[in-house]
Amino acid sequence: MIKVQDGLWVGGGVDCRVGDEEWAVVHACKSPCHQRAVGYSGSLSPDHPHYLVLEQATDLYLNLIDPPIPLFMAPSFISFLAFARKQLENGRKILIHCNQGESRAPSLALLLQAKLIGSISNESYAAARAQFEAESARYNPGMGIQTYLAEHWSDFDDF
Secondary structure, three states, X not given: OEEEEOOXXXXXXXXXXXXXXXXXXXEOXXXXXXXXXXXXXXXXXXXXXXXXXXXXXXXXXXXXXXXXOOOOOHHXXXXXXXXXXXXXXXXXXXXXXXOOOOOHHHHHHHHHHHHHHOOOOOOOHHHHHHHHHHHOOXXXXXXXXXXXXXXXXXXXXXX
């Protein structure tokens, strides 16, 4: 688990835990977290009510994979930012984890810092990334999430 800034941490699968009064946890991985929380194996029907997101108290389960061609959908990121805002307002630390802790989780932390916290540039994904990389040692985003955030950066300006 790596501290990004006060109250914000990024980790991999080994850091997965359940949220509590002190910690809110964002599980940014389909397998195993989203699958386990929603109760399925393999794939889930896109018309399932929790296809993209399941929020349970201090845990947010995101159905995110990180392919080279972006398959991400805005509701996942909007739900993430809304969840993070609520948890920060309630004084909780936030842990964002994905399987390796190098792409999806730090990309969400970058988005949170730029769009909600304001601790790094919100000018563009490229500007936010440059600042994030200068301050965070472990960021290795996949092509899919890089492309998605670069193309949709302004979609999340209302936070």
